[in-house]
Amino acid sequence: MKRFYFQQIQRSGDFVTLDSDESRHVSVVLRQVAGDEVELFDGSGCYYRARIESVGKTVQTRILEKRTEKQDTSPQLWLALADLKGKKLDLVIQKSTELGVHTLLPFFSCRSQGRKTSERKQTLRARRRKIVESACKQCGRLTLMDIIDDLSFEQMIERTSNMDDCLKLMLWEKEHQHSFEQLRSQLVKKRVLLMVGPEGGFSEAEVNVARGSGWQTIGMGKRILRAETAAISAVTIAQFQLGGL
Incomplete structure (x- = not known):
């Protein structure tokens, strides 16, 4: 039907x-x-x-x-994503919706390749919402993914600083000690936040700021992934660990 x-x-x-x-x-x-x-x-x-x-x-x-439908009792998964150029962000919005992400927080980091769009906020919201609606129709999801208006890196850190009972994971290509597998026992919080950086990666200063605000850095192996690939892969792995897939 x-x-x-x-x-x-x-x-x-x-x-x-x-x-x-x-x-x-x-x-x-x-x-x-x-x-x-x-x-x-x-x-x-x-x-x-x-x-x-x-x-x-x-x-x-x-x-x-x-x-x-029966209410989903698995922890909420949020994704903080450094803004991407072209239609790459649209792809992540679509796939994040299909994979069950609760909320998307786009932000601008110091190495973001995307540009702050001249598109009016109302128009941008409507376009992104259409992508979410279409993805929900395709995958059978009954709740729309929330998308927060674009933030700066500092605003995103501040917005997530007071979230209680939350595990905050920052993907960083220089992290070789901690991975999703090692953190499986911690994925029992009410909410899990993933932060994925831009194509150029996070600066050392941004990593230090995030760590100081309760974010834990994790790696995804030896391969250097494109930002959109890293985001979709991380969401998939996290959802599998959380029982959402």
Whole structure:
């Protein structure tokens, strides 16, 4: 059954009017018609069995049944990621959503190759949210991944400094003593934060600041990975260790 996203503002009683993008997907791409059943989700953890009532410029559906899934009890996984250039960040947003990351914190480090975009915050939020929505539809996730507005390295450190019952892990290519395998016994916190640097890596000063704020450096073996590869690999390993995969 095909799945479509909606916001609660689009709902009136048992009726949901899909937005223009989703309506086009229903009518033009999938060529579905009135009477077809679809699945709807609103990003809150619930999903709905619904029937298409009418197809036009917008598609109206009627909710037939509300469903919920068993709550995930594994620790939340957060990802702090140095901003990436081009569409690399879009790729990490997509894959992080699919892999179950709870919150993404993009930040600018001193060696970030990405540039602070001139795109307005509202437009940037909307574009990133669309990537998250699309990834949720594809993988069956019922809650949207949160994305914090871009921060500086210092702001990110400050924002995460007072998080209680949290394991904070900073990926660093010069760390050869600590790895995910050695830290398995510590992955029992309510929340795990991963920090991944830019293509040029973290500066020594940034590593020292992070360590002073409770971050523990870990390595990922002998290979030097691209930033987007490191982020996706680290999330996958952490989720496996946490029981999220």
